[in-house]
Amino acid sequence: MKKLSLAVIIAFITSCLLVSCGGSSSQDASNSEKSSVSKSGSDTSEDTDDEYSEGEDDDDDDDDWDSDGEDDSYSNSCCKIDSNSELFEQPIENESDQEIYDLLQQYAGDGYDNTWNIGSARKLQGKTYVLELWLTEQGTLWNKQEMGRIQYEIDRALEWLKSVAKRYGKTLSFELGSFHGDGQGVVMKSIPHSYEDYEKHPDLILEALQVIGYTGVEQCYNQLKKMGDGFDNVLCLVLLNHEGRSYANSFSRGHVGYYETQFLEGVVIFKSYGQEGLSTANVFAHEILHTFGAWDMYGDAQSGKSQEAEQFANQYYPTEIMGRGADAPFDQIQISPLTAWLTGLSDEYDEWYWYFMSNYEQQ
Ligand SMILES: [Zn+2]
Numbered sequence: 001m002k003k004l005s006l007a008v009i010i011a012f013i014t015s016c017l018l019v020s021c022g023g024s025s026s027q028d029a030s031n032s033e034k035s036s037v038s039k040s041g042s043d044t045s046e047d048t049d050d051e052y053s054e055g056e057d058d059d060d061d062d063d064d065w066d067s068d069g070e071d072d073s074y075s076n077s078c079c080k081i082d083s084n085s086e087l088f089e090q091p092i093e094n095e096s097d098q099e100i101y102d103l104l105q106q107y108a109g110d111g112y113d114n115t116w117n118i119g120s121a122r123k124l125q126g127k128t129y130v131l132e133l134w135l136t137e138q139g140t141l142w143n144k145q146e147m148g149r150i151q152y153e154i155d156r157a158l159e160w161l162k163s164v165a166k167r168y169g170k171t172l173s174f175e176l177g178s179f180h181g182d183g184q185g186v187v188m189k190s191i192p193h194s195y196e197d198y199e200k201h202p203d204l205i206l207e208a209l210q211v212i213g214y215t216g217v218e219q220c221y222n223q224l225k226k227m228g229d230g231f232d233n234v235l236c237l238v239l240l241n242h243e244g245r246s247y248a249n250s251f252s253r254g255h256v257g258y259y260e261t262q263f264l265e266g267v268v269i270f271k272s273y274g275q276e277g278l279s280t281a282n283v284f285a286h287e288i289l290h291t292f293g294a295w296d297m298y299g300d301a302q303s304g305k306s307q308e309a310e311q312f313a314n315q316y317y318p319t320e321i322m323g324r325g326a327d328a329p330f331d332q333i334q335i336s337p338l339t340a341w342l343t344g345l346s347d348e349y350d351e352w353y354w355y356f357m358s359n360y361e362q363q
Helices: 006-011 014-018 095-106 144-167 196-200 204-211 217-225 281-291 307-316 337-342 351-356
Strands: 126-137 172-179 186-188 233-243 247-249 266-272
Touching: 126 144, 126 204, 126 217, 144 172, 144 233, 144 266, 144 281, 186 204, 204 217, 204 233, 217 233, 233 281, 247 281, 266 281, 307 351, 337 351
Parallel strands: 126 172, 126 186, 126 233, 233 266
Antiparallel strands: 247 266
16 A cells, blocks of 8 residues: 555656647546446535444544544635646645645655645545546456445445544545446456556556546546536546555646646555455555545655654554554544645644654654
């Protein structure tokens, strides 16, 4: 579970510069008859009351984790990709937040983590359209029973995210559209068979969108964003019927010049990982939070975070979904103030956020 490093993207993305970003009309996901994989419980775009129920512990007894619940009204003023410059404006409500974030990012190294409030998934609030893409290759079709079980985990993750937002006084809703071919997967020429294999497929989301009828990520984003009463966020959920380590494609300010392929943020989830069985709600929740700007809070080479930072997280936030808490039972996972701040749920900045900078030790 990690974010794909910017270096990897840049290394394999040169050809993407040639991709046209035209706006010709195409198939609209909202009209697709293919949107029928069990949408139970997540088609809640009209549910402004955002009731939180079933299953999860709402953790009211754990004040250390909660914000003050202040309810900032939220409006997303940036809607369309009309020019490059607009892409990199970060609509903000609190300029001091931006300054602090910019300062943090000066020490972030390669801009890998500079995903705050940009891309197609910005703040974890408002109406969010989730486009599911169940991908496969000829000869390795999806098993419908497994699809159903994974859809159940997706729905659990989305309900959990709604409950998290609600705890911070924010309204979050999801609407799902699903492309799954004839129920056995959208057949692609080739898809990654492992995390490492992704290097051969840096434009996987774009390629999948083209197979289902879109011309590019810009056209897809603009179409989905204005459906109905409009959406604040759009994100792709790519599902692969192979075993591997899942990851998120977060748009970063380091992606200047690559918006044609990378602006539409998404998560790429393998059917299973090692001996752990089918991917769980924990995996979906973790990776989706990356697209809204959350950082990893565990230390290893891939996360770029130090062991000291991980020890801090384990001590104070042992069930943090972006840290080792990703392995905790789903009804126990929570987010720390850092993740709340990064995903726009909270304005509370704290000095300890610096522990999670990639090269904090060099300060
Ligand atoms: Zn991660």
